[in-house]
Amino acid sequence: MKKFFAFVAMAAMLVACGEPDNGGNGGTNNGGGNYDIPASEITIDGNFSDWDALGDKASIATLPEGAVTYSQLKTLKLYADESFIHFFCEFDPANTLVFVPYFDIDSDGFTGNTSKWSGSGYEGKAEGEIWTWRTEMEYDREVCVEQLEPKAWDPSFYLYNEHDDGTTTTDCVFESGTGAVISSVPCTTKDGLYAFEVSILRSILYAYNLGETFTMGMYQYNQNWACIGQLPCITDADKSAGELEYMLTVTLP
Ligand SMILES: [Ca+2]
Ligand SMILES: [Ca+2]
Numbered sequence: 001m002k003k004f005f006a007f008v009a010m011a012a013m014l015v016a017c018g019e020p021d022n023g024g025n026g027g028t029n030n031g032g033g034n035y036d037i038p039a040s041e042i043t044i045d046g047n048f049s050d051w052d053a054l055g056d057k058a059s060i061a062t063l064p065e066g067a068v069t070y071s072q073l074k075t076l077k078l079y080a081d082e083s084f085i086h087f088f089c090e091f092d093p094a095n096t097l098v099f100v101p102y103f104d105i106d107s108d109g110f111t112g113n114t115s116k117w118s119g120s121g122y123e124g125k126a127e128g129e130i131w132t133w134r135t136e137m138e139y140d141r142e143v144c145v146e147q148l149e150p151k152a153w154d155p156s157f158y159l160y161n162e163h164d165d166g167t168t169t170t171d172c173v174f175e176s177g178t179g180a181v182i183s184s185v186p187c188t189t190k191d192g193l194y195a196f197e198v199s200i201l202r203s204i205l206y207a208y209n210l211g212e213t214f215t216m217g218m219y220q221y222n223q224n225w226a227c228i229g230q231l232p233c234i235t236d237a238d239k240s241a242g243e244l245e246y247m248l249t250v251t252l253p
Contacts, residue, residue, distance in 0.1 A: 040081055040199065042081075042084070044197055044198065046196070046197070048189075051077055051088050058077045058079040059078045060076070061075070061076045061077075061248050062076075063075075063231070063233070064233065065235075066235035066236070067236045068235055069230070069233070069236060070230040071092075071228075072094065072096070072220055073089060073220045073228075074092065074229075075088070075090040075195075076088070076217075076231040079250075080202070080250050082202075083201065083203075084199040084201060084202055085250065086197065086198065087101065087198050087216075088198075089195060089197075089218060089220075090189055090193050091194060092193060093131065094147075094228075096147070096221075096222060096223075097129055097133065097222055097225070098127060098128065098129050098225065099128060099220055100126065100127050100128075100218070100221065101126050101218050102217050102247065103208060103214060103216050104214060104216070104247055105122075105208045105209060105214055106123065106211070107211060107213060107214050109121050109244075109246070113168075117232075118245045119244035120217065120247040122217075122247075124205070124208045125170075126157045126181075126200075127156055128154050128156070128183075129151065130151065131148070131149070132148040132150075133146060134146040134148055147223070150187075150196075152185050153198055154177060155176055156174060156175050157205075158173060159171050159173050159208075174204055180201040180204040181198060182198065183196060183197070184196045184197050202252075210252060211252075214249075214252075215246065216247055216248055217230070217232060218231050232247060233245060
């Protein structure tokens with residue numbers, strides 16, 4: 001639980017500081033946070049030529065050839081600089097509701113939650129909707145009935161905690177709406193695909209105690225919270241052959 005309190009303290013400190021200033025990043029500031037944000041090689045503007053310019057400085061995962069379990073997420077790019085962890089996603093938007101990045105904070109595949117990638121176990125995640133839906137009440141619960149418009153991603157952050165008594169909990173440590181995450185609204189790219197780009201202020205991840213390198217992967221969920229996209233991923237044939245599936249490595253400068 002030590003991490004939890006450190007995270008909340010950092011969040012409170014960030015919310016308390018400075019005047020609004022998006023600096024060189026110039027993106028959609030989702031919430032009410034006030035930060036001085038320095039310039040970055042990635043500008044959150046829905047123009048992805050800055051990602052092309054990064055070349056192999058970015059870590060990139062693409063959908064492999066062959067049958068895969070979840071196929072709607074086509075490309076994931078990750079890049080970290082002194083201030084931000086940036087990501088880019090290109091995806092088939094059909095029935096999309098939520099994107100969730102997972103962080104293997106200790107780069108140890110045997111610690112944390114190992115239910116998503118066989119070679120990586122995550123301790124941190126962030127959940128945010130990327131599309132609006134019209135909802136209706138069905139009996140006593142609200143259900144998504146019509147996919148409407150894309151929207152900027154504004155997640156809440158969670159830690160997966162294992163306790164001494166053997167139980168596990170997933171605890172929210174940082175709510176959405178702080179402005180510490182800057183996201184473009186998904187826009188069309190090619191062949192019916194959409195893409196968006198995001199910058200996460202590294203300061204809000206300090207309580208995750210990220211090492212110089214860590215691993216990160218992405219899930220795309222539909223309106224019923226069923227997975228429809230995953231990167232990185234390996235083919236079903238490679239899974240059957242016993243290969244391990246790893247998340248993507250990110251190196252912090
Ligand atoms: Ca851009
Ligand atoms: Ca781990």
